[in-house]
Amino acid sequence: MAIEKQQVLDWITAYAAELKANRDYLIQLDAAIGDADHGANMDRGFQAVLTKLPPVADKDIGTILKTVGMTLISTVGGASGPLYGTVFLQAATVAAAKDSLTEAELVSLFDAALKGVVARGKAELGDKTMIDAFAPAVAALRAAADGGASVGDALAQATAAAEQGMQATTPLVARKGRASYLGERSAGHQDPGATSTYLLFKSASKTLA
Numbered sequence: 001m002a003i004e005k006q007q008v009l010d011w012i013t014a015y016a017a018e019l020k021a022n023r024d025y026l027i028q029l030d031a032a033i034g035d036a037d038h039g040a041n042m043d044r045g046f047q048a049v050l051t052k053l054p055p056v057a058d059k060d061i062g063t064i065l066k067t068v069g070m071t072l073i074s075t076v077g078g079a080s081g082p083l084y085g086t087v088f089l090q091a092a093t094v095a096a097a098k099d100s101l102t103e104a105e106l107v108s109l110f111d112a113a114l115k116g117v118v119a120r121g122k123a124e125l126g127d128k129t130m131i132d133a134f135a136p137a138v139a140a141l142r143a144a145a146d147g148g149a150s151v152g153d154a155l156a157q158a159t160a161a162a163e164q165g166m167q168a169t170t171p172l173v174a175r176k177g178r179a180s181y182l183g184e185r186s187a188g189h190q191d192p193g194a195t196s197t198y199l200l201f202k203s204a205s206k207t208l209a
Contacts, residue, residue, distance in 0.1 A: 001151055002100040003208050008061050009053060012068055015203035016046035022199060029192040033179035037078060038192040045076035045084070062096035065089075079177060080193070083117055083130065087200075090116030103151050106208065107142050110158075114138045121176065128174035128186065130193035137162035137201050152209030155201070162201040166194040 019026070019042045026039030049071045056067045069088030073081050094109040095101060101109065114134050123129040125136075140161035144154035169191035177193075179186045 002102060003106055003151065004100050005061050005064070007208050008064060008095075008101075009057060010207040011204050012046075012049060012053065012064075014207050015200055016050050018199040018203050019043050019046050019196065022195075026192050026196060029190055029195055032189040033174065033182055033186045034192060035078060035178060038080060038196065041076045041078055041080050042084070042196055045072045045081065048072075048075040060096070061098050061101065062092045062094075065092035065095055079121070080196075083121055083193070084196075086116040086120045087113040103145050103154065106151065107138075107145050107154075110138050110141055123176045126172060127176040128169050128172040128179060128191050128194075129176050130191070130197040132169045132172070132191065133162040133165040133194035133197040133201075136165040137197070150209075152205075155205040155209055159198070159201040159205040162194075162198040166190065166198040169194045 019039070023039040023043040026042065027036055028039075030036050030038035049068050052067050052071050053064070056064050065088045069085045069092060072088065073085035075081065076084065090112040091109045094105060094112050098105070114131075117134065118124075118131060121129065121131070123131045125132060137158040141154050141158035144157045149157065167190065170189065171187055172191075173184055174182065174186035174191075179189075179191070
């Protein structure tokens, strides 16, 4: 089953709504181990994205995703702008000139996004970052797709894996980012970047299936 351009637009819109609804929650999470700005930054960035979507809504999916990435890099402060900007810029390379995506292309899209973030942030599994939700989600997505699961089932499994990865960051001691400055005191707090990553997959599961 092909994933159409309108579904991609719906995904971005749904993610923006999730970030607005969870803005204060993400701020609270980041207040414990960071600068308390993750929720505000992500919300502001995606509200800016929403204003940039109408002019490119008739373009190919790659152009739409590239627009999202460039907007985030130019409007979101801290580490979130470059990292989430990279997510969408790398995804755009897979979707270049395409008006629809196959399930295999969707897997490649998320895989490219993950590799881009790893290269940009130099984080690994267990560092207490967005990678702890992103990497398990991509692995689950690929395994489900390879096993013959539908797009909907594959995304549902990816979202469940992202949620588990997010929750698993709570006992970890941060080894990357601002939270790493706290050392042992970073343990006991859920990572805000892993949380916004879970919301990314949750939004995709709702709209791309």
